[in-house]
Amino acid sequence: MIHLEDLCIERDGRSVLRGLQARIPRTGLTALIGPNGAGKSTLLHAMAGLLPPAQGRVMVGDTDIAAARPQHRAHLAALLTQSPMIVPRLTVSDLVGFGRWPHHRGRPDPHDRDLVQAALTEFDLQELAGRSIDSLSGGQRQRAYVAMAYAQATPWMLLDEPLSALDPRYARDIMDRLWSLSRPGPDARGVVIVLHDLGMAARYADWVLSLRDGLLVSSGPRAEVMTSRDLSDLFDTSLAVEECRGHPVVVAV
Numbered sequence: 001m002i003h004l005e006d007l008c009i010e011r012d013g014r015s016v017l018r019g020l021q022a023r024i025p026r027t028g029l030t031a032l033i034g035p036n037g038a039g040k041s042t043l044l045h046a047m048a049g050l051l052p053p054a055q056g057r058v059m060v061g062d063t064d065i066a067a068a069r070p071q072h073r074a075h076l077a078a079l080l081t082q083s084p085m086i087v088p089r090l091t092v093s094d095l096v097g098f099g100r101w102p103h104h105r106g107r108p109d110p111h112d113r114d115l116v117q118a119a120l121t122e123f124d125l126q127e128l129a130g131r132s133i134d135s136l137s138g139g140q141r142q143r144a145y146v147a148m149a150y151a152q153a154t155p156w157m158l159l160d161e162p163l164s165a166l167d168p169r170y171a172r173d174i175m176d177r178l179w180s181l182s183r184p185g186p187d188a189r190g191v192v193i194v195l196h197d198l199g200m201a202a203r204y205a206d207w208v209l210s211l212r213d214g215l216l217v218s219s220g221p222r223a224e225v226m227t228s229r230d231l232s233d234l235f236d237t238s239l240a241v242e243e244c245r246g247h248p249v250v251v252a253v
């Protein structure tokens with residue numbers, strides 16, 4: 001479980017998250033939704049322990065994440081930011097291998113190499129493994145970064161808009177895989193994902209936190225948070241949640 005306990009974050013002396021109080025289940029897929037500038041990326045960074053709170057705290061399990069050592073944080077949560085650094089000439093395989101760094105600290109063993117292979121396979125990257133990152137399309141690169149986060153083998157994966165460059169097939173593919181990885185079980189990952197695509201959030205999220213202007217508007221099971229009325233209020237535009245072939249979809253009306 002992640003607990004947000006009266007979480008307040010300031011950036012450049014401005015209050016950008018105020019008094020957030022919520023929990024995120026240890027398994028399942030949690031979506032962070034809300035308008036631009038609501039504070040979703042800020043919250044994700046705070047959950048990775050990278051933004052010390054002005055007040056309150058984020059508890060990841062029984063660890064106050066902002067107070068933990070970097071090495072310990074890297075074993076708890078893998079964070080994929082919106083614009084990860086691109087290192088020219090680095091291969092996909094090397095990039096995914098970076099996910100293992102907190103474990104081997106420069107001395108990969110066969111187990112690390114096996115996990116990199118598993119991550120390449122899991123995200124359908126075997127054929128691109130030897131290609132340099134800067135030679136890939138935006139979507140291919142995005143998949144490589146998600147695979148790197150996966151290879152870190154942390155209980156939590158925190159992903160900021162990982163679908164932004166993906167075509168519908170790969171967007172769906174990644175969401176299917178993340179959803180599967182987050183099912184309860186001994187190796188389950190808790191997946192927390194910032195999503196602008198409300199259709200994807202409606203389709204895949206088990207749990208949703210909605211934010212606006214630095215405040216938590218609501219949190220809970222997807223069906224309770226993503227109602228036509230609540231989404232319309234949240235985004236200040238008319239939206240409806242309908243059912244299509246047994247799945248919820250969000251339409252502008």
Ligand SMILES: Nc1ncnc2c1ncn2[C@@H]1O[C@H](COP(=O)(O)OP(=O)(O)OP(=O)(O)O)[C@@H](O)[C@H]1O
Binds near residue numbers: 016
């Ligand atoms: N590095 C930064 N320094 C100062 N202020 C920042 C920084 N990053 C974000 N902010 C501010 O914090 C607030 C929340 O931004 P954040 O990026 O967390 O929102 P968001 O919900 O992820 O937005 P978007 O949907 O547009 O990506 C905004 O007012 C933004 O201008």
